Each structure stands twice: as structure tokens, then as C-alpha cells.
Amino acid sequence: MRPRLLLVTDLGYPAAGRPYRDEDVDLADRLRADFDVALCHPLDAAPLMAGFDLVLVRNSGPVLHYPEQYTEFRRRAHDAGTRVFTQLTGKGDMAGKQYLLDLTAAGYPVIPTVDRAADVDLLPETPEYVVKPKLGADSVGLRFVPRAELTTITGTRQLIQPRISFDYEVSFYFVDRTCQYALYAPSPDRRWDLEPYEPTVADRAFAQRFVDWNTVDHGIQRVDGCRTENGELLLVELEDLNPYLSLDRVSPQARDAFVAALTASLLGMLD
Numbered sequence: 001m002r003p004r005l006l007l008v009t010d011l012g013y014p015a016a017g018r019p020y021r022d023e024d025v026d027l028a029d030r031l032r033a034d035f036d037v038a039l040c041h042p043l044d045a046a047p048l049m050a051g052f053d054l055v056l057v058r059n060s061g062p063v064l065h066y067p068e069q070y071t072e073f074r075r076r077a078h079d080a081g082t083r084v085f086t087q088l089t090g091k092g093d094m095a096g097k098q099y100l101l102d103l104t105a106a107g108y109p110v111i112p113t114v115d116r117a118a119d120v121d122l123l124p125e126t127p128e129y130v131v132k133p134k135l136g137a138d139s140v141g142l143r144f145v146p147r148a149e150l151t152t153i154t155g156t157r158q159l160i161q162p163r164i165s166f167d168y169e170v171s172f173y174f175v176d177r178t179c180q181y182a183l184y185a186p187s188p189d190r191r192w193d194l195e196p197y198e199p200t201v202a203d204r205a206f207a208q209r210f211v212d213w214n215t216v217d218h219g220i221q222r223v224d225g226c227r228t229e230n231g232e233l234l235l236v237e238l239e240d241l242n243p244y245l246s247l248d249r250v251s252p253q254a255r256d257a258f259v260a261a262l263t264a265s266l267l268g269m270l271d
Helices: 020-031 042-051 067-080 098-105 117-122 147-152 201-213 252-268
Strands: 004-008 036-040 054-057 128-133 143-146 158-162 166-175 178-185 220-228 233-239
Touching (some): 004 020, 020 252, 036 042, 042 067, 098 233, 117 147, 117 158, 128 147, 166 201, 166 252, 178 201
Antiparallel strands (some): 128 143
16 A cells, blocks of 8 residues: 655745745645545644555644644654654744744854843844744744834833845755755845756855754754844744745756655655
């Protein structure tokens, strides 16, 4: 019998600039070469997953829209020993934005981040700061705040970062701990207008540091960085829950290689 794969996706999620539906329908078609594939909405995953050998979480939308159901999904998967891809051990966006604080404290090349207004002096001084929920996603709740207004922020449920100028954003796409391809957005104001990017050795080392820091052996991760005006790369996001892959922006050869690596990793979880 062929392995049974449950692909968790929200085909109706209105993701600006990202055709979630097209990417996941195409990916499901490709995976049918090696698996019996069924698609389900994230709200249906917990009760359905017991009937499958593997669960592949893809473009399922921000879990902040259904936190209780996501918690139940994780609990059931853990208790039953369900093979979930990406593994639910991730320390990146899978666990919220705490990693930005941890990486800042550890001296990694990341946009400096604090979660208390009292600590803003630890950040570079800029005219405006980015304030976003620690459990946010997809820019929900993100706002730009002048320094004088930071004193109105209370508690530690929001992150504060300097609003820095950068030349472009670049994303590195990994299966397990191997980079498959990279894409960049030449225009800072068009995040999802992506083009192929040939990373340098230093670029690859930058992205690899964060994947090696994370506790994921089987899964998909996207490392998003921004190139500052002085040429430095800084981490924007370590997406290890359900990163959009922009597979329509890569060459057919790169797409085939990604699916081959994904298939091999999924099958490897069954060994």
C-alpha cells in the first residue's frame, strides 16, 4: 500500500499576492506520484489525521485565527505520535515571535527586537518603530509608531523593532536543513513580486545559521532576510509553520528538485 498523506491547507484563505490555492493544488498533484493524497481545511485536521500515515501542513493561514483548534491539533498529534511535517518542534514562527527576542539576545544577525517599552534604548534610534503582536502573523496588528509614543505600550505582549531602511528582501527555502532555492523582492514595497536570486557563500551561511539553530530535522523552513543599506543581511522572519513557497517563481528544474527533496524527506519519516 502507498503511504496516505493528509495535506492541510486553506484553499480559500485570501492571501494578498500569494495564490495559496494554486500552489497547494499543484503540489498535491505532484505528490500523488508517491502518496495517496487528501486535502483538508486546518479546522478538520485534528479529527481526520488518525486515518493517515503523514500530515503535511502547507498554506493553512495564520493559526491566530483558530488558536484553540490549533492547540488541540498539536495535542492530539503529540499524544498519538502522528508524523507531522513540518515537525512540531520548531522554535520559529511555529511558536510565535519569541525567537526574535532570543536571537537578538544571543547576538545573531536579526533586526534588533525587544518586548518592553523600557528597553527601547537597547535598539538603534530611528524616527519610527515597528510594533507587532508577539503572537501575530501575516502583518496582522502591525503598526508604525514614533519614538515618543512608545511609552504608551505596556506589558510584554508586543514586539518593538526599529523601522530600518533596506534595499530588498530575500528568502531562502529549505527542506530539512538543505537550501533548495532563493528568491528576492527587488522592490521593498512589493513583497511578493519575487525573482530568482543566486545567493553568495556568505548569504547561504547567513540562512544556514538560523536553520541549524532551529530544532527541526524534517520540515520546510523559509528564512526571510533584508539587505540593509550597508550591505548587511538581517533576519526578518524564520517561518517554520506553513511558509508560502512561491513555487511559481522558480524554474521547472528547481521546482522538480524541491518536490523530489520534499518527497524524500516525507518518505524518510516513515522509516
